[in-house]
Amino acid sequence: MAEGFRPAFVEVDLDAIAQNASALAGLVAPAELCAVVKADGYGHGAPAVARAALSAGAGSLAVALVEEGVALREAGITAPILLLSEPTPDGIAEAVARRLTLTLYRPAAVAAAQRAARRVGVRAAVEVKVDTGMHRVGASEDDALAVAGAIAASADLRLTGLWTHFAVADEPDDPFTATQLARLAHTRARLGAAGIAVGRVHAANSAGALAHPASRLDLVRCGLALYGYSPVAGAGPALAPALSLKARVHLVRTLPAGEATSYGRAYRLPRAGAVAVIPLGYHDGVPRALFDGGGEVLIGGRRRPVAGTVTMDQLLVDCGPSGDVAAGDEAVLIGRQKDDAIDAAQWARWLATVPYEVLCGIGPRVPRVYRGGPPS
Numbered sequence: 050m051a052e053g054f055r056p057a058f059v060e061v062d063l064d065a066i067a068q069n070a071s072a073l074a075g076l077v078a079p080a081e082l083c084a085v086v087k088a089d090g091y092g093h094g095a096p097a098v099a100r101a102a103l104s105a106g107a108g109s110l111a112v113a114l115v116e117e118g119v120a121l122r123e124a125g126i127t128a129p130i131l132l133l134s135e136p137t138p139d140g141i142a143e144a145v146a147r148r149l150t151l152t153l154y155r156p157a158a159v160a161a162a163q164r165a166a167r168r169v170g171v172r173a174a175v176e177v178k179v180d181t182g183m184h185r186v187g188a189s190e191d192d193a194l195a196v197a198g199a200i201a202a203s204a205d206l207r208l209t210g211l212w213t214h215f216a217v218a219d220e221p222d223d224p225f226t227a228t229q230l231a232r233l234a235h236t237r238a239r240l241g242a243a244g245i246a247v248g249r250v251h252a253a254n255s256a257g258a259l260a261h262p263a264s265r266l267d268l269v270r271c272g273l274a275l276y277g278y279s280p281v282a283g284a285g286p287a288l289a290p291a292l293s294l295k296a297r298v299h300l301v302r303t304l305p306a307g308e309a310t311s312y313g314r315a316y317r318l319p320r321a322g323a324v325a326v327i328p329l330g331y332h333d334g335v336p337r338a339l340f341d342g343g344g345e346v347l348i349g350g351r352r353r354p355v356a357g358t359v360t361m362d363q364l365l366v367d368c369g370p371s372g373d374v375a376a377g378d379e380a381v382l383i384g385r386q387k388d389d390a391i392d393a394a395q396w397a398r399w400l401a402t403v404p405y406e407v408l409c410g411i412g413p414r415v416p417r418v419y420r421g422g423p424p425s
């Protein structure tokens with residue numbers, strides 16, 4: 050169990066990350082695998098995940114924020130890092146200084162990138178994101194032509210890529226993914242006709258990489274699959290979930306049948322028995338809704354129901370009448386214990402959400418402990 054005053058931690062299996070990276074890189078070759086490590090590596094810890102992925106076949110990294118790219122650089126990671134959204138002008142200056150690859154989609158940002166590159170004295174790498182239907186960020190096709198043209202015409206910038214992001218790639222039968230790919234190809238063709246070489250072209254997230262082979266193009270940007278979950282049931286190679294959430298039982302108390310527990314007294318013991326207190330709560334990423342959704346915890350290799358409203362720092366578990374649970378026992382909220390396992394996909398069903406939100410939601414005060422991984 051991890052050292053700490055509170056016996057609760059996330060365990061990250063870096064060999065699982067490496068195995069997933071290797072399987073994905075093999076599947077999509079000759080396309081490059083770009084490991085998406087934003088949101089602190091989907092809660093796993095970005096530097097450690099980045100190193101494991103790069104050692105096992107990923108060629109580059111992607112993050113959402115300049116700050117996330119800076120943290121990787123400060124951890125000593127020199128691999129190419131793509132920013133997935135356009136930063137503010139100050140963010141652009143910092144990104145250029147840190148040799149992060151910019152993604153731009155507005156003409157004003159091109160001017161800011163040019164100024165920053167001149168100041169730093171580099172020819173900064175820039176990619177253009179085109180909105181093909183997700184309608185979140187990215188340029189319209191006409192704006193993409195203008196932005197790419199300005200980048201290509203600049204002596205201070207290098208146009209290294211053109212890319213887009215899918216809206217429904219996790220629904221393999223939805224024809225809209227093909228529509229988005231066709232729109233991306235159209236933008237590329239118009240740029241080609243204008244004599245502008247765009248560099249690499251990419252579109253696929255995990256779902257694209259796994260379920261839409263035609264979308265692999267020059268590079269795939271995989272997040273969820275790298276962490277061991279497929280967004281499309283049954284698609285792609287076997288993947289190993291890398292994250293476990295564990296704690297030790299803080300105390301056990303015996304209560305009579307019919308007694309109600311926690312805030313709101315919403316859980317009533319069906320029979321006399323033991324209630325275990327687990328030192329993890331909603332600040333740690335165990336949502337209150339886990340109780341309403343029928344969530345369970347593994348203790349002694351058996352699933353036991355969450356017994357009442359999850360609180361900020363603690364949750365309760367009904368361990369029944371058998372007296373087989375004691376303070377100090379290992380509790381597994383996500384992960385394997387003996388012959389059973391609970392994964393983030395199961396949590397997502399209990400919580401009516403997606404595994405992404407479960408993994409990213411595990412709070413910063415839960416220590417991350419690493420197993421395996423490349424030699425440092």
Ligand SMILES: Cc1ncc(COP(=O)(O)O)c(C=O)c1O
Binds near residue numbers: 255271280
């Ligand atoms: C632009 C972009 N590309 C790639 C990804 C990775 O997606 P996934 O985790 O589904 O592989 C994300 C994640 O949300 C993203 O925003």
